[in-house]
Amino acid sequence: MRSGPGRGRPLSVARQLLILQLVVFTVMAVVAGVLFVLDERREADSATGREVIDIADTFAQFPEVAEGIVAGDPDGDLQVRAEQVRTSIGVDFVVVMGMNEIRLTHPTPEQIGLPYTGHTDAARAGETFTETYTGSLGPSIRAVAPVYDDADDLVGFVSVGVTRTHIWEEFVAGLPTILGVVAAGVAVSAVGAYFIARRFRRQTLGLDARQLRTLYEHHDAVLHSIGEGLLVLDIDALTQKKHSASSRPRIDVANDEARRLLDLPRTGPVPFDALPATLRDLSTRHDVRDELHVTDGRVLLVNSDAVRWDGRTLGTVVTLRDHTELQSVLGELDAVKGFADSLRAQAHESANRLHTIITMVELGRTAEAVAFATDELALSQALIDRLTTAVREPALVALLLGKSADASDRGIELTITEDTALESTSTMSTRDLVTLVGNLIDNAIDAARTSDEPWVEVGIRQDETTMIVEVADSGPGMSAQTLARATARGYSTKSDHHGLGLALVNGLVSKYRGSLRTEQSLGSMVVVEIPLGRTGADGVLAADPGDGE
Known part of the structure; x- marks a missing residue:
């Protein structure tokens, strides 16, 4: 240049x-x-x-x-x-x-x-x-x-x-000694200055002051303009930590978007411990591609690359993209897809039943044909009528019907308890409610498939202050420690939301200040309790500050 x-x-x-x-x-x-x-x-x-x-x-x-x-x-x-x-x-x-x-x-x-x-x-x-x-x-x-x-x-x-x-x-006879000392001092200073400059040259990549200023200005502009979160981890500090208890890892760069996505301080240095545990692991895991990580209330798509220069690894660059909305839409899409599959299966079964009824009529067995048709219709219609009457959220009704049909296709008996009823979901958004219930049922179905006689039981009810979701299955069950590991903020390399189900549920529970626990009943049961509001000074239930989408 x-x-x-x-x-x-x-x-x-x-x-x-x-x-x-x-x-x-x-x-x-x-x-x-x-x-x-x-x-x-x-x-x-x-x-x-x-x-x-x-x-x-x-x-x-x-x-x-x-x-x-x-x-x-x-x-x-x-x-x-x-x-x-x-x-x-x-x-x-x-x-x-x-x-x-x-x-x-x-x-x-x-x-x-x-x-x-x-x-x-x-x-x-x-x-x-x-x-x-x-x-x-x-x-x-x-x-x-x-x-x-x-x-x-x-x-x-x-x-x-x-x-x-x-x-x-x-x-004058003593001057050569004095001059020799001065010359030796200049020589030692020159050698020291040379090695200092040599080290500084490596650190500045041989750039001049104008180039460094331009590089900083462009670097700062890019960091503030890109829409992805960006972290740069100092691997030298991480390496030193292995040898010194006082050495602390360091985050060299955290742009505005990364601070927003990870709820980090808006200004000032970011402590390494402020990162979620799974992101801290990326300091030693390079070349990660499109890995899903779950934090409190967010699903992030993460990539990481090693920063190398002259064959040396200098650090790790981590990029973060917010997939929270996309993940929620995928959850709704799963529910709709399940409902569509259920309708397709019901249409197929209806055609079979219709052929059966027609054949029975042609054979002169009219009474048996009428009884067969009315029994099947009554059984299906009874579940639809019960859910649409007791549950005021149409998306949740569609989800439950779709999951019921999907479980039936997989050979799993899915029962919705008789006390299932939900009057209001004003505290929780429809999208979050579908994500919460859908993931609980999906995990229960996956667990139930390991048993000889698989079954799943779903119950949703509410009292004056709390919405309670109970999902039981015939699987092996989970201890409190297993549940804690399953709900920990983690990562998954799967392309869909599966593998993140309980982590997503735990994020929503934290978002709405609820609780998540496991109980041992006839099989295994996961219980979620979400407060519907908080009592204000006048005794009236008010919406929680963290409510809504």
């Missing part, structure tokens, strides 16, 4: 970071080196000052110094002694003078007998002091100490000094 005609590709963020780090580290190292040099020079001056004070005080206490000053050093012994001290210790001059400040010793013999250039006021007051002064040998750091005779009378002074040139030469 080029930023414009005739211009090269912009530097990647990693390369920019490398250059900036090198510049910053180099400047810091140079500044640190300069400060270190200045500090070393100041320390060298301080050390020289302390050294010449010690030498001056020590030399001033030599007895021959006071004696030589008083005698005027006629034989030059004091000059010889001063030069021995100067050369052995490594200072540039040791000058001895009397109270008249005339030099008695000096490294340059021509200066002997000439006045001392410097100050002696503090020494006359009995204090050893240092000063930086330009004398006959050039600028120097010198110390001046008073000299006392045996009677403790001040007889003269000793000045010991080191020239600036000498100090600088010693300092």
